[in-house]
Amino acid sequence: MMMHILYSIKKFGNLFDTKAERLMFRHPLLGFFAMFVGVPAFVLLAVGISTVIIMFPVSWMFGWM
Numbered sequence: 414m415m416m417h418i419l420y421s422i423k424k425f426g427n428l429f430d431t432k433a434e435r436l437m438f439r440h441p442l443l444g445f446f447a448m449f450v451g452v453p454a455f456v457l458l459a460v461g462i463s464t465v466i467i468m469f470p471v472s473w474m475f476g477w478m
């Protein structure tokens with residue numbers, strides 16, 4: 414069962430890499446924008462949202478709100 418999940422994750426990763434590479438070759442400007450603007454913005458957004466999700470209950474428990 415565990416090997417099937419790891420295989421599925423690896424398969425998805427390979428498919429994603431192939432599609433990202435195809436995007437870069439067909440649309441270099443859009444690919445550049447996605448890599449150097451879109452990905453950092455997505456990571457920053459994910460960190461901010463996960464921080465809020467984790468810290469909101471903690472601040473509520475300690476009465477900081």
